[in-house]
Amino acid sequence: MNHRDSNETPAGGRLSVARVKAHRFGQRALVATGAIALLGSCATNAPQDTWQPKGPNAKMIDDLQQPVFAVAGIIGIIVSVAIAYVIWRYKDRGQPIPEQTHGKPALEITLTVIPALILAVVGVFTFRVIFDLARTDDTQLVINVTGQQWWWEYDYPVQNEWGITQPIISSGQLVMPAGTKVLLRETSRDVIHSYWIPALNGKRDAVPGRIHTLRLEADEPGIYAGQCTEFCGLSHANMRMEAVALSKEDFASWIANQQAAYQTPAEGTLAKEGEAVFLNQCVRCHQVDGLKRPDGTLAIAAPDENVWSGAAPNLTKLMTRNTFAGAMFDLLRDACRDDVWKADSAEFGAKYLAGVDEACLNVNDLRAWLRNAPEVKPMYANPALLTETNGKYRGMPNLGLSESDIDKLVAYLLTLK
């Protein structure tokens, strides 16, 4: 019998053991690297790093998950070492076939109870954090967030203590005061989206017909990147967001500016011609608060007549934002963008509030967008394929603007500050 068994061992058997061990060493190294990275709270990597909390909610999650990752890593190492040892110790060296033991119940029960106890401890802490993260009674500022294919709308309801005396509607960047318990009230106008700023909190789905809440709080002023994380169709990948935290003073001036009256461009300027183009083309969907038609009536956008989901980004004060088209594109050139993103928290507010001027405008992407939006961002905007939506668009169509119209529009948009 032994004879047969040793014949069965392929020539590669011993080699494979070495390889198994080498491989396992590699895995241990990977786990160890991960653990070191975790414990050392490694240097800045990707802007959406989930292990670098920048506010108390994300910190609460991180404090909970760090020990879990560590324990999981240790258990992984123990199991791997045990298997490597078994492979080395008990490989077929011609030993007789062992006694046919069927198990040791006491050992089994011990090894079942230990993981159960570990998980029970984890469970208690998990339980507490779940309920802490669900609190809404300590909210200081409410912002309504609405998802739509493929951008987010931010709507600041009237809150006099923050100087918000009329609703502010914005998009692209969520502007909020630092060190403040902000409560997002999320919903959606079409499919399910998910709001996620990893540095500030975990994600929460925005579901049509429902309102879900999400706590956000940033310790320091700065920009925090996020991304829609519930698959929402064609341009899911291009549905980004940025949360901008400002000091309370800077936030107050931001609020004041957002509510400031509309200023029409001076007569005879290119921007004034752009306003006419805007009134002719864009205002069908895009609202600019305070914009008036030549006859003196307020121009009210009617996106619900053209867009299936019923809204289009409100462009009032567009140039106070850094992004457009669902935060897919920057309004700032790379150098100017880096200047804002990498500013330290003391200087950040001033740089952000300066907004976008002609020198810093990312004119290439903006012009490409105005020239043919669906070409640079996949959307349902082919008029021939809109039978299911009764001819309504999902996203911005190609408006067929001439280059001179685009010149005028860019000049006009630059005045929206």
Add this chain to the structure above:
Amino acid sequence: MAIIERPAPGTTVPALTPAAPAITPSRTYGALRRPVATTGWKSWLFTVDHKKLGLMYGATALFFFIVGGLEAVLIRLQLAAPDGKVLNADLYNQMFTMHATTMVFLFVMPMAAGFANYFVPLQIGARDVAFPRINAFGFWCLLAGGIVVNLAWFLGGAADGGWFMYAPNSGPVFSPSKGVDFWTLGLQIAGIASLTGAINLIVTVLNMRAPGMTLMKMPVFTWMITVVQFLLLFAVPVITVALFLLTFQRSFGAQFFDVAAGADPLLWQHLFWIFGHPEVYILILPSFGIISEVLPVFSRKPLFGYPFVVFSGAAIGFVGWGVWAHHMFASGLGPVSVAVFSLATMAIAVPTGVKIINWTLTMWGGKLVFTTAMKFAIGLVVLFTIGGLSGVTHSVAPSDTQQTDTYYIVAHFHYVLFGGAIFGIFSGFYYWWPKMFGKMLNERLGSWNFWLMVIGMNMTFGPMHILGLQGQPRRMYVWTEARAGEGFFNLGFWNLIASIGSLILTVGIGLFLINIVVTARSKVRAPLDPWNARSLEWMTSNPPKEHNFDSIPHVHHLDEFFHRKYEEDPTTHTMREVASAEDVLAELERNADKHIHMPSPSYWPLVLACGMPFVALGIIYSIPVAIAGGLIMLYALYGWALEPATAPESDFDAPSSNGHAVGASHG
């Protein structure tokens, strides 16, 4: 098949004389004569033999594995660099939807069904399953469903809503192509295979075990398959309902998921995941069963803690029903639900951990033989442990809200499903190939196959842990340099590594396909008991005769075959051989049953299943086509209902001159 006459004990079998008499099968009520072919394509098309059907399930699944794999490679090519140009957004969305759909419904499930079909009757000492025609019907439904789902590629684009197909994104407005219609109807048809297969195997296992085989002497593979069939029995109806709702929403103007009409889109999520989470265990438990056979064989020891492994499998099956909402921690369920499902998810880690411990202790103190099957089994234990531990990190619900819908989850379930389910399936390939085909897969190629898959798999899915924790979400057709970061953990480097890994993985799997060809062309026959195996399926020839066993063995032990070969030495307690496999088999042959009834082949399962794609296409394009499909099905049901399971005696060969017809008489 059909009636097999065996010689009485003691007589020798004379060689078959050529030229069997022409057979005219009787006409059945459905107006078709029964099929009679025993060779050629007809013998496969109309077969009801569980082994042939098992192989057909396997071949179909392997084909879809290649399809799903190519879809995966395209996905990785697209994501290898920022702003990928290989696929556009629409095609990418179709690709990841169909990759998951194909791998889950058309590869892992049918492959497990194939193994179950082939080996469960053999492992319990039965000659076929309880309902052979329903078994055939199940296979044809699976094939029809797979074809319908994939037909969409050629008819305007495949489904693009993700395999989870969340409402309302799956509705007619948000997914205007016909892809989702093909998807719902195709899966509906494939679901019939799962449901009929579940009932069939449960009845088989509960009623057709060999004498002496109590439930607690049943091989663990059969046990795990049984648990899976119960999961299918209760889970498939849920997805069936969900798919019907979606079909009616898309094709007949119903408003189940229409928010404007007052629907709550979370209804779909609950329906989908009440099916979808048990589905995860449906995918993994068969592989747990396979390696629970392989590890003891190549450790030369029984499975450590057999009752613990069985009951932990059953416990996973039960608790698996109480964890579905852990897929929805971010969907706004409220803290109470989240807390409950979070704790339940932690609880399910315990029986899973028990299995890992038992497999390790099975090897402990053994005599380990590192065949390719064993390597894949050990690979499963290690890789599944990694996947299981990352699973524990997102059972912690707050932590999961950071991880869900990122590549960390993709890493997790690929460690569980690729490192777990697929490694188990490959272990099964290498272990059972000689049983199924009478030839052994090349071990040298097998070793390369294994190591390239291990390296490729870790290179592909390992970096996804980093990508996910660095905040790269799933299901994005492009990722951007602007969000990639710098330093060691930048997304660019690790995306590239993952893509290179997927190519290595492709080569590894390619070697397996080459191995199949090499083996098929080799003339070397496998020995009777190549692995020194332990369970009943090895107590017959390679491949088994169509009636499986000459005489049904009486079972006294778990690992009956092993205990017929070995006895314990009273002093050393080690085992010594007392009989060879050939001796054991000769013993069965001596006691061969005289008169073996096997089920007869039938046209009806195939005809019935053929009606279904017509119904599906009719619902999508034109109702009269659906009615025609319905008429085909009605006709098949009529013929089937009035056809006896076994053809009448007059259909069979006349007994040969010495009074014994040996082997199949017809069909």
